[in-house]
Amino acid sequence: MDTIPDHVAPGRIFPFDFRLDPRVRRDPWGFFHSANELPEIFYSPALGGHWVIGRAELLAEAWSRPDLFSAESVSVPKIDNPFRLIPNNLDPPEHRSYQQIFTRQMFAPRIIEALSEEFRKMTREHVDAFADRGHCDFNAEYARPVPVKIFLQMVGVPHSRRGEFDAPVERVFRGTTPKIVFQGITEVAALLDRWLDEEMADRHSPREAHMLEAMLTAEIDGRLLDKEELSSMATMLMLGGLDTVTAATMHQMLFLASNSSYLKQLVDDPGLIPNAVEELLRRFSAPNVGRVASRDFEFHGVEIKRGEMILFSTSIAGLDASRFSDPLVVDFERKGLKRDSLAFGSGVHMCSGQFLARAELRITLEEILPRLANLRVAPGAEIEYASGGTVTIPGLLPLEWDA
Numbered sequence: 436m437d438t439i440p441d442h443v444a445p446g447r448i449f450p451f452d453f454r455l456d457p458r459v460r461r462d463p464w465g466f467f468h469s470a471n472e473l474p475e476i477f478y479s480p481a482l483g484g485h486w487v488i489g490r491a492e493l494l495a496e497a498w499s500r501p502d503l504f505s506a507e508s509v510s511v512p513k514i515d516n517p518f519r520l521i522p523n524n525l526d527p528p529e530h531r532s533y534q535q536i537f538t539r540q541m542f543a544p545r546i547i548e549a550l551s552e553e554f555r556k557m558t559r560e561h562v563d564a565f566a567d568r569g570h571c572d573f574n575a576e577y578a579r580p581v582p583v584k585i586f587l588q589m590v591g592v593p594h595s596r597r598g599e600f601d602a603p604v605e606r607v608f609r610g611t612t613p614k615i616v617f618q619g620i621t622e623v624a625a626l627l628d629r630w631l632d633e634e635m636a637d638r639h640s641p642r643e644a645h646m647l648e649a650m651l652t653a654e655i656d657g658r659l660l661d662k663e664e665l666s667s668m669a670t671m672l673m674l675g676g677l678d679t680v681t682a683a684t685m686h687q688m689l690f691l692a693s694n695s696s697y698l699k700q701l702v703d704d705p706g707l708i709p710n711a712v713e714e715l716l717r718r719f720s721a722p723n724v725g726r727v728a729s730r731d732f733e734f735h736g737v738e739i740k741r742g743e744m745i746l747f748s749t750s751i752a753g754l755d756a757s758r759f760s761d762p763l764v765v766d767f768e769r770k771g772l773k774r775d776s777l778a779f780g781s782g783v784h785m786c787s788g789q790f791l792a793r794a795e796l797r798i799t800l801e802e803i804l805p806r807l808a809n810l811r812v813a814p815g816a817e818i819e820y821a822s823g824g825t826v827t828i829p830g831l832l833p834l835e836w837d838a
């Protein structure tokens with residue numbers, strides 16, 4: 436039986452298990468949308484007990500207070516993680532110098548722009564492999580491998596070593612028990628470590644791969660980063676930048692393959708694609724991260740005690756009716772999404788890879804939609820969502836089109 440702390444008012448207690456509630460498997464968005472009916476901040480006894488911030492405005496405010504909401508643990512329930520992921524698990528002021536390496540040196544918009552044609556080429560190669568066949572397993576043949584390939588290319592892992600990552604990456608993202616996930620993380624970290632050892636042996640020759648060059652030459656307080664820092668950053672990029680893009684790619688394609696009038700709208704007017712990407716990221720916002728209270732404090736009339744966990748759900752924020760009118764309706768012409776959406780978080784921890792993610796999602800739609808005529812979900816396919824994860828994602832997506 437879960438114990439509820441004495442300071443939690445009975446009127447604020449509602450069970451809300453974003454990992455294992457049975458509704459998450461069939462209708463995760465209905466589940467997250469139901470938070471509109473609950474108090475703006477409530478306490479769920481599930482997952483060891485945690486607060487949930489149920490409105491976008493309050494969530495943005497909480498994201499702007501890292502002094503209260505510490506990123507020491509970014510997962511609900513709290514995991515006493517032996518890895519401290521840079522920059523995600525750091526609080527200001529320590530966070531800042533690392534974050535700038537990500538946002539300015541690795542993922543600035545001009546860098547992503549320069550790499551876009553390379554991403555498009557990789558995307559095309561994948562689509563070429565199944566376009567004439569008339570059907571594909573979209574998860575296995577596109578949504579999962581393409582972000583991994585783009586990531587390994589950007590980070591400069593040689594082609595000959597890329598296969599080594601497949602099984603461990605699969606364990607990290609689709610492991611069915613914490614033990615398997617932990618094993619996957621350990622294996623990925625070990626592979627990245629081995630590769631970094633080789634790269635660090637000759638640190639000063641210039642690298643073609645932009646991210647690797649940025650990591651090997653970045654300095655903090657006049658010193659190069661050490662092995663432990665580089666290893667944590669590389670692991671962070673794998674954990675933060677793969678499953679999220681796969682999930683968003685699956686959600687956008689599932690929606691378009693199930694809604695032919697929306698699909699036609701984008702085929703007829705590809706200029707709408709960038710805003711459609713934002714709207715689909717809002718409507719099907721997948722990450723659910725967490726924070727830990729750094730001390731006892733009051734937030735909008737709610738007493739939160741040091742060490743308690745707080746769920747920061749981008750899924751709830753995207754479906755908040757007080758921020759988005761008719762939040763369940765998809766509208767590719769919805770205004771102000773870049774300002775209002777919390778799909779990439781907010782505040783100091785706002786996603787460092789957001790320009791890369793947007794480019795990947797946009798290029799996917801630009802390349803796939805005009806090529807796969809009459810795209811649809813394979814008849815009879817039952818779409819179920821994987822439960823238990825931090826990122827909401829459909830398990831399978833079999834697609835068909837007129838070849």
Ligand code: HEM
Pocket residue numbers: 506509522523524534537586671672675676677679680683721722724725749777778779780781783784785786787788789791792
């Ligand atoms: C659609 C795809 C993506 C979504 C929805 C997404 C979402 C997010 C969110 C919500 C956060 C904030 C986490 C927090 O506050 O604890 C975050 C942080 C982060 N993301 Fe992403 N992300 C995506 C893709 C990527 C990619 C492609 C990369 C890089 C390869 C990346 C790298 C990071 C990093 C490094 C952070 C930590 C930033 C910090 O703590 O300062 N993400 N992301």
